[in-house]
Amino acid sequence: MELVLLLLAGVIVLSGFALLSAVRWRHVAPADLKYPAVYVASTFVLSLWNGRFAPRADQFILPVVAILTGVGILVVTRLDAGLGHKQVVWTLLGEAVAGVVMAAPRSVNTLRLYKYTWAFVGLLLIVLTILGGTDINGSGYRRWIGLHGVYFQPVELLKPMIAVFFAAYLDEKRELLAGAHLEVGRLRLPPFQYLAPLVAVWGLSLLLLIRQNDLGSALLFLGIFLAMIYVGTSRAVYPITGLTMFGLGTFVAFHIFPHVRERTEVWLDPFAHNATQGYQLVQGLIALAVGGIGGQGIGQGDPSRVPIVTTDFILSAIGEELGLAGIVVLLALLLFLIFRGLALAVEAQDGFQKLLAAGLIAILAIQTIVIVGGTTRLMPLTGVPLPFLSYGGSSALANFMIVGLLFKISTEAREVRL
């Protein structure tokens, strides 16, 4: 079944590329299909590889990921053929990572033994980036680490690492966090002494926000943590407290830091800031408006007017060329993937694996909400990639790492039951 779905996904992706080629040259140039054909072939290799190591693993995740990634590569290629080719290479690397995770002989639970290592390595990467990183796009912030001309964003790899750490920590302390109380007079408060990580993460997210001007990642880490603690304890007090603290933090940041204030003002009225900070958002909105319901057709719009369109604003390019219809179906596919992941969390037999699946899915879900909300002006714009669709090497690696872990969790859940 997975192979049939993959075949369909491959046909759809390749015909998209054929269409793009025909728009450009008035006929289909076989050379334009070389990279996408390699990509489509790689999805089959990954599927066969999974079939060999885990025949009972989930059959739906890979086809959905394959079609989303394929459409992502298509849109990126349309915007910048060179970047599209690079994205194919990153995707192949990502698939290799997923394949290795999948075939690893040990259980996912091995990861929990090294929970502090993951947290430490992740944070070390961030500190290194702040101190010795490179600012490759002139944003004024060092968010990349370069090695021989290849740059990556450590914050992307921190996402799955932090999810592993949270899952291991929460699974150990779950009873304590869900049950015990700290009595202060008549108030029954949760046991805050076990919440040192909550405070640490809150601090870290604000640090990211202020030091790196990376509100997107800040929101993401807080969101993952709150989602996971809620899944682990079913106590609403944690997300409510966390969001209140974040609200207070941003309120203070709004008054102290000019760039936070500026961003809020751009969100409230981008057209007033069209000449300066609002330009990107305004261009993105215009692209969506030009696309309308049906879109201009792939290769037939002019989305390259939007700055940073291949990463943060990929949704605007999709909206201009595939229209609302295209945006809705791609978001529905992402939603399908998210539901599938949550179903896996329910299916998993082990507390750590349940929490990990929920956390990994939260990474994808929150990124989607933050960037779709940002580009459509539902909330202040913060740059995070749209999972599987945006250009980005580190993001592709991280996303496929997530996919590999989800495969592994689904395999183990089904082996236990049989």
Place this chain on the structure above:
Amino acid sequence: MSVDDALLVGRIAFVVALYLFLILLALLLRRELLARAAQPGERAPGDLLVVDPFETGLEPGERIPLIALSSIGRSNENDIVLSDTFVSAEHAKLHWNGRGWVVEDLGSTNGTRVNGKPVRRAMPVKVGDTVEFGRVKARLVPL
């Protein structure tokens, strides 16, 4: 057909194909989720509502939960034990195949009937049908 017409058709077909892919995924997922319930021992989406209990000790209107493969009979080995003299030790099997219910008589002395019709081969049962095991009467109801 000119190149422009072909491009127009292609561009509409591309988005439509994405939707068809999504719909296919949803249908396959639905099938898988339903089939999953067909593993023996798992709770299946239905109950037996007791109508005429006779000597079984059950109450009329009582619900008996069904699993995907429920064996029915007088012996204690069965998933559903009906201790009535007209029920055979291994009387019948009620099976959820992922889409619907199937009842099978296991060669019982007094027979199994669906809406009064004797069950000879395995036959489908719909929600709302009355099933009789010997003289014990029950109705298949949704959860």
